[in-house]
Structures are given as C-alpha cells and as structure tokens.
Amino acid sequence: MLLIPHRFCLIAALVLGLGLVGVLHAAEGDAGHGSLEFGLGFYSNEDGSVGEDGNPFLDEESTIIEPVIVFDYNISDETATWIKLSYDHVSSASIEQLNNYSEQSGASGDNYISIEGGLRRQPDARQTWGVFGHVSSEYDYFSLGLGGDYMRIAPDGNSSVKYSVNGFFDTMDVIRYYGADEGTDTRITLSGQINAYQVIGPSTHAEYGGVLTLQSGFLETPYNFVVIEDLEDDTVANSNLVGNANGREVIEELEDTLIRGAVFGRVRWSLSPRNSVELGGRIYTDSWGLTGVSLEPRWYHWLIDGRLRLRVRYRFYTQTAADAYSEHFYAEPEFRTQDSDMGEFDALTVGGLLTLFSSENSEYDLGVDYVNRSDGINQILARFAYRRNF
Amino acid sequence: MRYFSLLMVLVLSCGGLGCRSVAVYERVRLQDPLMKYEESAAETHFYQKVYYSREGSVGGIGSSAGGGCGCY
Numbered sequence: 523m524l525l526i527p528h529r530f531c532l533i534a535a536l537v538l539g540l541g542l543v544g545v546l547h548a549a550e551g552d553a554g555h556g557s558l559e560f561g562l563g564f565y566s567n568e569d570g571s572v573g574e575d576g577n578p579f580l581d582e583e584s585t586i587i588e589p590v591i592v593f594d595y596n597i598s599d600e601t602a603t604w605i606k607l608s609y610d611h612v613s614s615a616s617i618e619q620l621n622n623y624s625e626q627s628g629a630s631g632d633n634y635i636s637i638e639g640g641l642r643r644q645p646d647a648r649q650t651w652g653v654f655g656h657v658s659s660e661y662d663y664f665s666l667g668l669g670g671d672y673m674r675i676a677p678d679g680n681s682s683v684k685y686s687v688n689g690f691f692d693t694m695d696v697i698r699y700y701g702a703d704e705g706t707d708t709r710i711t712l713s714g715q716i717n718a719y720q721v722i723g724p725s726t727h728a729e730y731g732g733v734l735t736l737q738s739g740f741l742e743t744p745y746n747f748v749v750i751e752d753l754e755d756d757t758v759a760n761s762n763l764v765g766n767a768n769g770r771e772v773i774e775e776l777e778d779t780l781i782r783g784a785v786f787g788r789v790r791w792s793l794s795p796r797n798s799v800e801l802g803g804r805i806y807t808d809s810w811g812l813t814g815v816s817l818e819p820r821w822y823h824w825l826i827d828g829r830l831r832l833r834v835r836y837r838f839y840t841q842t843a844a845d846a847y848s849e850h851f852y853a854e855p856e857f858r859t860q861d862s863d864m865g866e867f868d869a870l871t872v873g874g875l876l877t878l879f880s881s882e883n884s885e886y887d888l889g890v891d892y893v894n895r896s897d898g899i900n901q902i903l904a905r906f907a908y909r910r911n912f
Numbered sequence: 913m914r915y916f917s918l919l920m921v922l923v924l925s926c927g928g929l930g931c932r933s934v935a936v937y938e939r940v941r942l943q944d945p946l947m948k949y950e951e952s953a954a955e956t957h958f959y960q961k962v963y964y965s966r967e968g969s970v971g972g973i974g975s976s977a978g979g980g981c982g983c984y
Contacts, residue, residue, distance in 0.1 A: 559952055559953060559954050560954070561952070561954030561955065561957070561958065563954075563958040563961075565962060567966070588958065588961070590953075590954045590957055590958070592952075592953040592954055592957075594953075604953075606953060606957065608957060610961075678933050678934075679936065679939075680933055680934055719949075721934045721939060721942065723934060724934055724938040724939065724940075724941060724942075725941050725942070727942055727947070727949075729949055782969075784969070788949075790947055790949070792941045792942070792944070792946065792947050795941075795944070796946075797946070798944075798946045798947055804969075806969035808968075808969070812968045812969060813969070814967065814968060814969025816969075822946040822947075823946075824946065831945060831946065839967065841967065841968050841969055844968060863965070863966055863967060863968055864968045865968075869967070877945075879945070887952065887955065889955075893966075899966075901962075901966065903958075903962060905954075905955065905958055907952060907954050907955065909952060
C-alpha cells in the first residue's frame, strides 16, 4: 500500500480546490496567421578552480548551447497547431572524464534533441482544449510524452482555470561511471496540473496553480557515483576524483518511486503606464525529503514607450537536501547520492531582459541572468530570441 | 517562510473569492505588454530546462513535469 505523507494531502487539496475557482483567457486567431520564434540559449556553470565546489569529488563545470525553434499556425479560426524543435550541445568536465570509456560518450549526452507538437482548439469563447506529443533523445536516453489540457473561461472574462495532464515514458541505457553497460531500464512520469487566472482589479491580476507528479521506475542518474571515504587509510589516492582524493566509488542508489507536489503563483500590478511590478513564488515538496521555496519579484519598464521593454528580476531560491544526499559518505547506505543539485543550497538570481518591438509583427529578446549559489556552483545564463507574427 | 506562506494564502484566497468583477473596458491596462503573463515559448522552454537540470524541486511548470528531460 502506498502511504502518502500529510504534506501531499495538503497540496492535493490545494490543487483540487483550485479547480473550483474561476478561470483564464486564451484564444486562437485568424486562419492562416501564426508566429515563428527562434531562440538561442547559453548556459554555463563554474565549479571552483579545481572542481572543489558542489560535489567535492567531481568537476561539475559545464556549458550548454541550445537553439530552439517554435512554429505556431492557425489552421482555422478555431484551431491552431504548433511544433517546437530544440537541440542541446553539451560540453562538460564530466564528459571529458567519461570519454575515457568507449561506451560512455558523455555525462548526460553531449547532444540532445527534442520535438514537440500539438493542437489547440477553441470551440467557443468560453473554453479551449489542447493535446501535445513529445519525443526526445540522447545517446543513452529516449523519451515519449503525451498530454492534454482543458481550459474554461468565466463569462465575464475575469477568470479562467486550466486542467492539464501529461505522461512521459522514458527509456535509458544504464551505462555506469566506469563504462559498463547494464542494459536498459525505464521510468514513467504522470502529472496533473491546474493553472488559474484571476483579474483582481483594473490594474492587477494574478496567476496561480498546483501540480502533482508521480514518477516510478529507474530514477537514478546512471553514471552518477558516490564516494565512500576511508578515514583510516589516507594513503591511496584515487585518480578519478578531484584532487586525487582518497575513496572508492559506488553507484548512486535512489528509491524507485517519487511523488512531487508544488503550488505556485504570481501577482502583477500596473503602477503607471510605464511601470509594473510582479511578485511570484513557489513551494515544492517531495517524498524524497526535498523541499524548495522560491520568491521572485520582477519590475517591467518601458525604456521607450511601446518599443523597448526592460524586465529586471531577482529570484531567491532555497532547498533542503534529499534524505539520501550527503556531501561525505563513510559507509554504504541503501539509498545514497552525492549529486549537488539534490543537496541543501540557496541560490540568488539577478537577471535582465530587453525586448525590442521592432515593428508591429517583430520582436527581439536579449536576456542575461547570473545565479549565485551557496555551494559555489554559480551559473551564467544568456538568451537571444527573435519572434515574427504573420 | 511564514511570510511567504501568508502571501500564497492571500493569493489563493483572492482567487477563491473571485475578487470583484472588472468590466472589459476597465481591463485595458492589463492588455499592455508590460502586464501580459505570456512569456514566449522559447523562453519558457529555456528556463524550465535550467531549473529542471539544476534544482531538486522540479515539476511545477509546464510539460517538463519530470519526463523528456535532457538534464545537463
């Protein structure tokens, strides 16, 4: 029998409760019209001078370049279709190390591609529905996803609610950190989400929602390892570890089931025709013992009225460590991980985004964010995008 | 943490009460690009990916609820 902790009952109640609340806006456009967007994302994270930050035994430095294309087209006045193509080129210190093994070409795949597509329909002014499909692949990973949503809009247009469900079926090759291929394994993800929208006043509106996710199957990262340190024998250096540290590696082990729940929301106020501010937040908890909270104020400002928009954001994020996480292990527990992203840390993000409305149908984005993490895994994010409506 | 919880309760409560009905002509300011909630699809995709890959608390936004991940 599956025992569900109290905090999930609370989140489930919130998620279901939101469904009783009002609802949102969205509409298809005129037949033959649509939009095309091209984005180019850049991500890079540091890891100290010799990889000593985050996981003390692993150099986690990495750089990712990700182009994305999104095409949206109105087949008719009521029906639209969309497709999203993305590609990741990943280079990282861990890939360099794992390249020593013939079967392991990268930490999480040095090339990732995904294709998503869907259909949206608005049969009348008060409701819309949509379906989507997803396929993605890396050298050791394949994922299929399906989902759908239904949105109901209140008669006065002041509120809406959207119900979404999706499922993913993932298959991965279990290639360990030492190069051994242990065959394939699978993972299933099922998720239900509710998003609500509410006009609060002539210059204030809000979005909020909740999500509940169940994952089952192989949930470890196949190539992750945990270092078991030997305090009594510090004479044997391990050349696979940062700084030739003393210790032996064993595979990461995590529970086969994970329940995740989150509630989130944001409110935006228009202060003047040239300024608006937003406050958003999110609370997350899961059955592995990890809890995360984020708080994100934003400021939107017209630098040139109707032409050049500035968005400045600050994000505070904090998470507790998963029960299985430890920075150091001196014994071999049943469940164990040294993945620094599952450890305890705070992250402060400061970011800016400039959007240029170059004509009635064209927009350019240029954004930069810097993330300062308490465990030293600091990150730089940059993004350029061009959108054209036709 | 306590203040954040209070804020979330206020936000959720407002939705539950429906707030006051605002006529279409009063909502003009909400249609300004400074007030629209829709981030572009490419931007949403990028940030979901980053958060999914670098933070343990994933699964709260969009379709990236746990599967189809190209984690870094």
